Amino acid sequence: MLQIASRQRIYRQSAVACSFQARLCSSELSSHVLESSDLPRRRLSLCSDTRSQPSSITLSSQHVIDKHHTTLLQNQPLQYVLRSFWSSTSPTDESTNDATSTSTSDNGTALPLPPLTPSTLPLTTLLTYSTIEALRSLPEIQSVLDLLDGSSQDTTNPYTKNQSAEKVVKEAHSNLQRARDIFQSMPELHAATYLLEVALHAHVGEFKLALEGVIRYQHLLSKKKQQAQKFHLQLIKAKLLFHTGQFTHSLSEYEDLLEHMEEEVERQMKKQQQQEKNKDDDRLPVINGAAALTGVGLNKLMLHIHSAGDDDFVNNAAKREVFEAIETATDMLVESRTDALLSVEHSGLALDLGLVASISLTNLGVVHCLMINDKKSTIKYWKRGLEILDTMLSDSMYSAVIIPNDKFQCMESVRARLYCNIASVLLQLDGSSDEAKGSKTIDEDALKEASEMSRKALEIYDELINGPKILRDGGITEESDETSDPNDDTANDESNSSEWDQLLKEKVKAKKEQGDTDDPAKPKETPLSPLWIDYNRSESARALGLVAQCYAHAGAAVTAEGLFQSAIDASSSYPLGQSMKVDGIVQKGVSMSSPNLGLVARDVRLWYAMLCDSWDKRKGDADRLRLDASKIEETGVLAGFVKEKDGLVSSLVSSLWLFSPLDLER
Helix, strand or coil: CCECCCCCCCCCCCHHHHCCCCCCCCCCCCEEECCCECCCCCCEEECCCCCCCCCEEEECCCCCCEEECCCCCCCCCHHHHHHCCCCCCCCCCCCCCCHHHHCCCCCCCCCCECCCCCCCCCCHHHCCHHHHHHHCCCHHHHHHHHHHCCHHHCCCCCCCCCCCHHHHHHHHHHHHHHHHHHCCCCHHHHHHHHHHHHHHHHHCCCHHHHHHHHHHHHHHCCHHHHHHHHHHHHHHHHHHHHHCCCHHHHHHHHHHHHHHHHHHHHHHHHHHHCCCCCCHHHCCEHHHHHHHHHHHHHHHHHHHHHHCCCCHHHHHHHHHHHHHHHHHHHHHHHHHHHHHCCCHHHHHHHHHHHHHHHHHHHHHHHHHHHHCCCHHHHHHHHHHHHHHHHHHHHHHHHCCCCCCHHHHHHHHHHHHHHHHHHHHHHCCCCCCCCHHHHHCCCCHHHHHHHHHHHHHHHHHHHHHHHCCHHHCCCCCCCCCCCCCCCCCHHHHHHHHHHHHHHHHHHHHHHHHHHCCCCCCCCCCCCCECCHHHHHHHHHHHHHHHHHHHHHHHCCCHHHHHHHHHHHHHHHCCEECCECCCCCCCCCEEECCCCHHHHHHHHHHHHHHHHHHHCCCCCHHHHHHHHHHHHHHHHHCCCECCECCCCCCCCHHHHHCCCCCHHHHCC
8 A cells, every 4th residue: 555654854964865865966955855655665765876867766665754965966067967867868978778878869859849748658769860760761661750740641741632541540550561571680670660650559549559569669679778668668558558548557567667666776775785886877767756656646546536436444545545646756856846946057957847747736636636625725736836837937037048849838738737627626627427517506706717717728729729929920919908907916917028028029020021041050949740739729629618618607608609619629630530520531530649638529528518408409419419428438539548437537637647757858
């Protein structure tokens, strides 16, 4: 049973303790040792290897939570420390056990950056730049890569024009098989074709076939690469099992990861006793432990949702296990970020830790709502996540750190999910078994706040899909001052920010007048995959549906219906998705690769059906919408993921994220 001890902070000067503490290249920085007690042979603590990373995780046999002073990191350049943590480039002398040694680290990324979303499966990140370039020498492989990153979804492309989704996927598999035959005598490239096959299966929701492909790929790797990629492949397998609804098997994978971490720490402790110098390959990053704990907690959450019994003691014990696992993962990330912020030169590290911490707070709020049902505390967690995202922006300005475009978009999408979650709770749409909750009378203040939250989420999705408003034609429109309240702090804040908006608008206009003449010496950013926009458009359906719910509660049923229709269109816009139509060549529909988007598509149909129920002569429309929702659950991406007989899996589950270290390895 997972029983994590109450957090304590004790300062110690023990020599043994100091050898396993975090050292962030400054005597002022300290790290928090987080541990869990009575976790079956898996007691987790937070600490660092002094010669490898600024923050890492190991396991301890103690049953307390300590915070130790740290000493100056000696004889290690700061650049080395930063590169060794979630870096897309790594020094040549780094251990091959480091995650970056298996990523696209040869002077950049060969492919457009894939979406950084809760459904992310960082498969191509396991391939080196040189391997990808060698694979792309074959047109068959290039066509598959175009399909995976969304480049071939243009209807004018001869590869996909006038073809059904099934035919496009079948042709891609044929291309992979031909390439595999060609690479038969080249083991590394031959094995890589199986990894691409895994990505292709996952892209269309064939998760069980993807699992088989992961095992086949791992078997074909050399022993050296098997060891280097073992942790990441196990995380991928666990996430695929989660997507198929095999929560017990997924839980076993995450528990196995924690057990291996404990064994690794025991080995480190023995080496310490023998006064052997720790090596770089001993390091265990913070996010590894946080990812494993998150996997344990979220799988137990889903098991509890699907099979909650009548035994109050068992249920209460399960609730504690779930909550404490996610809480520990969150604390690890938040405290590590706090330490990293003490040094300006660790701002990049703090950015990554802050992003994952906001994701973990999203998870924690969902767990708190579904397991404890304390909505005030739930919203407090989510607002704390919003505060971290705000702080990340101000920290980047203070330290002059440029946030990469992909991570900024991820930050904004996390922010939008937090807004949507708050609106869902306020509108009473968070329940896991009572669809009719949304028809209850909503308090006026709650409705007002829900409207604000859902509107903010919709504005974020608008910019993620269509680009920043300030960069569009016409720029920012001037708001009338007649309706603004001079005593309204929000209005004053907006007035202050308008000066910056105007300045940016003038800069954009000046650049257009001068012409877009790019400096050839200026390094170009790796482009984002078109699937970023596709994912954001599909996920925006949730914000549209929540805005529609607000209008419905306010009595504007006609406006609500228009918004619901837009939400359904958005949820059915994903490439190679499940079509709700009977005939015709369809290449877009409800996502088959993301249970998160599947839940969004299901929910907006059920919410629309609730509106139709309140109107005369609309029962037929309501029945049709519920039939489509059932189709998504039974034959779409939610088949297996949704098993509950007596109710619906909460819409809040659509914001859960089983993150992994490779998610941020770009």
